[in-house]
Amino acid sequence: MILMNDIVRDGDPVLRQVGAQVEFPLSATDQELAQTMMAYLENSQDPKLAEKYGLRPGVGLAAPQVGVSKMMAAVLVPGAEDDPKPLFKEVIINPVIVSHSVQPAALSEGEGCLSVDHDVEGYVVRHDRITLRYQDVSGQTHKIRLRDYPAIVCQHEIDHLNGHLYYDLINKQAPYQLADQSTVLID
Known part of the structure; x- marks a missing residue:
């Protein structure tokens, strides 16, 4: 089980490395990594378990955040309060953004990170829509559109898999300035 003290913190060199491609079939070690990263997200989103184990809630956890420089991340985006089905739940392996919208977007509250213990204020401008190609834990390739x-x-x-942290994308001179065509998403 991954706990908060297993999460690598900002300043550790592994967070600035480009991860290695993951080979298939997955080794037993890589299978366990995929399972434990997703389990962290599930546990962190359960208020009782999060309190019991002192977990910060997360919607994503990349292998470098647990000290493994590989192209693997777990993502668990919960659905609406009245719909328990997640918006997206997958361990994405060797992911590549094959296309993206011109429309920029940012979260209204900014972004946070399990590896960054302090708040860095400002809009993190990203693409509103992407087409993502990745492999799942069985090695099957998927191509999906997300928005x-x-x-x-x-x-x-x-x-994270490419050695970047969210605050790298914040405009240091004008952290809350967006282009006119940007979408600000309420989180």
């Missing part, structure tokens, strides 16, 4: 919050979460996790 709004699920698209932003996947872009955040893919940034």
